[in-house]
Amino acid sequence: MAVFYIVATPIGNLGDFSPRAIEVLKSVDYIACEDTRTSGKLLKAFEINKPTFSFHQHNEHQKVEHVLNILRGGQSVALISDAGIPGISDPGFLAVRAVKQLGIDVSVIPGPDAATTALVASGLPSDRYCFEGFLPPKKGRQKKLAQLVEEERTIIFYESPHRIVKLLKELEEHFGGNRLAAVARELTKKFEEVKRGSIFELRKEFENRDAIKGEIAVVVAGKGYKE
Numbered sequence: 001m002a003v004f005y006i007v008a009t010p011i012g013n014l015g016d017f018s019p020r021a022i023e024v025l026k027s028v029d030y031i032a033c034e035d036t037r038t039s040g041k042l043l044k045a046f047e048i049n050k051p052t053f054s055f056h057q058h059n060e061h062q063k064v065e066h067v068l069n070i071l072r073g074g075q076s077v078a079l080i081s082d083a084g085i086p087g088i089s090d091p092g093f094l095a096v097r098a099v100k101q102l103g104i105d106v107s108v109i110p111g112p113d114a115a116t117t118a119l120v121a122s123g124l125p126s127d128r129y130c131f132e133g134f135l136p137p138k139k140g141r142q143k144k145l146a147q148l149v150e151e152e153r154t155i156i157f158y159e160s161p162h163r164i165v166k167l168l169k170e171l172e173e174h175f176g177g178n179r180l181a182a183v184a185r186e187l188t189k190k191f192e193e194v195k196r197g198s199i200f201e202l203r204k205e206f207e208n209r210d211a212i213k214g215e216i217a218v219v220v221a222g223k224g225y226k227e
């Protein structure tokens with residue numbers, strides 16, 4: 001039956017792959033993967049043997065058509081990304097929009113995502129938050145940060161390990177060193193670490209490290225939050 005599934009995969013810990021996610025991936029006709037090699041290892045580990053094709057940000061427009069053609073033919077497709085939930089700082093939105101416009105069912109199989117895991121782990125207010133994902137690497141970056149200074153909700157960013165110190169310096173410039181924040185690294189993995197403190201303290205801590213590795217999400221308290 002033609003259904004487009006969006007399936008969450010673990011953000012590090014394979015134990016977080018849900019039984020329902022595995023069941024759906026074993027049942028579909030095709031699996032669209034952000035990276036067929038990365039997902040190939042996961043699929044093999046769970047004995048999921050279905051035809052895969054690549055679906056990433058550089059071929060997304062063209063591959064949406066491919067997905068639509070499969071669905072028009074009455075077959076099902078699941079989309080997975082390298083980690084976490086597709087559509088969150090990963091391809092997914094364009095395909096979901098197109099499938100819904102065709103009037104075909106979209107079914108999301110939820111699961112781990114780094115943003116809400118980092119938010120809850122940060123111990124910063126989680127009743128209202130905004131997700132900024134990756135800031136633009138160059139053009140528009142400072143403008144975006146300046147716009148966020150007045151934000152009262154907790155803010156979540158994704159950042160690469162080689163730019164984390166740069167981001168902490170920028171946050172200190174824009175938000176001030178006293179603002180509370182947390183750096184969540186390698187969530188759900190063996191070397192998981194969640195450092196919480198003022199932006200000043202976090203900048204000092206990470207600046208003094210020889211090498212920073214792994215995947216990182218940064219959570220910043222909203223304007224006016226005090227403890």
Ligand code: SAM
Pocket residue numbers: 011012081083084085086087088089090112113114115157158159160184185186187188189215216217
């Ligand atoms: N779709 C994913 C999700 O649901 O979270 C996000 C994909 S995005 C391309 C990858 C970024 O998410 C990483 O660069 C990092 O900022 C964040 N991330 C992913 N896994 C993480 C982890 N285990 N710990 C901390 N951050 C993580």
